[in-house]
Amino acid sequence: MGHDDATAVQPADVPALPRRIAHLDMDAFYASVELLRYPQLRGQAVVIGGGSASRPQDHGNGVFTYARLKDYVGRGVVTTSTYEARALGVFSAMGMMKAAKLAPDAILLPADFDSYRHYSALFKNAVREIAPDIENRSIDEIYIDIASMPGDSMSIATRLKDVVFQATGLTCSIGISSTKLVAKMCSEMNKPNGIAIIRDDEIEERIWPLAVSKINGIGPKATQKLAALGITTIAQLAHFDPFVLQENFGKQYGAWLHRSAHGLDDRPVVTKAEPKSISRETTFGRDLDVKIDRPVLTNYLLDLCKSLADHLDRKGYLSYTIGIKLRFADFHTVTRDITLQRPSAGFEDIVSAARECLRRVPINSRIRLLGIKASNLTREADNIQVEQGTLF
Incomplete structure (x- = not known):
């Protein structure tokens, strides 16, 4: 039999491996990293998220004095906590002052993101x-x-x-x-x-008895809306009329809810994912007045734009869209964005776009948070190739 007559096994003939x-x-990642540094705190309620003032005082020979949550004053939020602190009701994203009421004697440590x-x-x-x-x-x-x-x-x-x-x-x-x-x-x-x-x-035996909130993608608002329909468990969601779900949650999200309750998810493991946006934001220690505190706000704006520009440059991205985010003293949040004539990662371009966005926001109260975001990203190398191609 000649080579051309041989029966070759084509890739399509090879059965795909079962998905696994x-x-x-x-586990409590930030807190666990801190416990490597301070192993003597193992087994104690520890909260991460304090500023530099909460850095432990080193007295030598492994003896430290630690800040306590009850002494915290400010508007920060909990970054994370040990499981002992979680048992007292302290979780990520909770306001520090609220956490202090639940666990006043918990040890407070600053975050060390490096x-x-x-x-x-x-x-x-x-x-x-x-x-x-x-x-x-x-x-x-x-x-x-x-x-x-x-x-x-x-x-x-x-x-x-x-x-x-x-x-x-x-x-x-x-x-x-x-x-x-x-x-x-x-x-x-x-x-x-x-x-x-x-x-x-x-799936039916082990997943269906769980609360619907256990499904990643069903947040507090959706959980409340499902509860209003009499749906609190995944089993109830799985048996609920999918068309009624779509009427209440929209066609796409309603269909997703029904599929998720049955454990259906065809998303692959993506080994090279590109970010959709990159942002930087900061919450001020006190609410800032746009007139009285203009120099302070300007410095925050420039610092955020510089950090964003540096990150885009380091990662090799250009941005077509620059946006701002403002949260006021009453927690009302507004966003604005602007599309650039050509993608950029330059500091001056980002500052100029951010200021243009800010001019479009009526500011009648103090500001507690400022954020800058770059979206519609493109690789710098890809953009260069496109521009070169237009020359011919």
């Missing part, structure tokens, strides 16, 4: 050594395509946890399923330092 996706979530980024890189690089197909979701969580990895799911999860701990001294929780949606839910089930695996035929 892991969601790896570091350190958190360092440990984030350590754990992700360790995972890539044995599982290169990862999707970077945030500083402390990743999705991993483990379909082609040898071994059963439990042994793979154990191995992943081991390499993360060896690289960082930190623990993580891992969920494994055939979809990203369910894998993320799994990773929350046995925290901290846990593993959960759910097969497709276990």
Whole structure:
């Protein structure tokens, strides 16, 4: 038989591997990093999010004096907390003053994002050594395509946890399923330092009894609206009329709710995701008056624009759209944006666009937050190629 007559196995003839996706979530990441620095605080209620004033005083020989949450004064929010603090009701994004009422004796530490980024890189690089197909979701969580990895799911999860701990001294929780949606839910089930695996035929038994809020993508407002329809569990959502869901939530989101309740999610693990936008914002220590505090506001604006421009330049992005975000003393928030004539990452262009946006906002009260955002991003190299192409 000649070569041309040989029966070749085409890629289309090769059966696809069953989907198997892991969601790896570091346990109380920022707080856990701080406990590496202050191991004597293990087992105590610790809140991260204070400013430089809450930095521990070092008396030598491992003796420190720590700030307490009850002494905090300001408008900051909790960045994260240890599980002991969470047991007292203190969670991420909670106002510090409210948290102080719940856990006045909790220890308060400042956030150290340089350190958190360092440990984030350590754990992700360790995972890539044995599982290169990862999707970077945030500083402390990743999705991993483990379909082609040898071994059963439990042994793979154990191995992943081991390499993360060896690289960082930190623990993580891992969920494994055939979809990203369910894998993320799994990773929350046995925290901290846990593993959960759910097969497709276990969705009804293990997922349906859970509250609808356990589905990532169903926030507080949607949860309340579902409750008004008599839907509080995922099972109830799964059995609810999908057309009524679409009438109440819109066609796209209503259809997604119905699919999600059945554990349906065809999103792949995306190993090279491009950001949709990049932003910088700051909440002021006190509400600022646009007339009295104009020099202070100007400095904040310039600093945010400089930080944004530096980040765009470092990552090689240009932006077609620059926007601003203002939150006033009454928490009313407004946004404005402007499209540039040509994409830019230049500091002067960003400042000019931001000021143009600000001129379009009627400011009648004090300001508590200012933000700058670059969106409609393009790679600088891609833009250069396009411009060069127009010359011919």
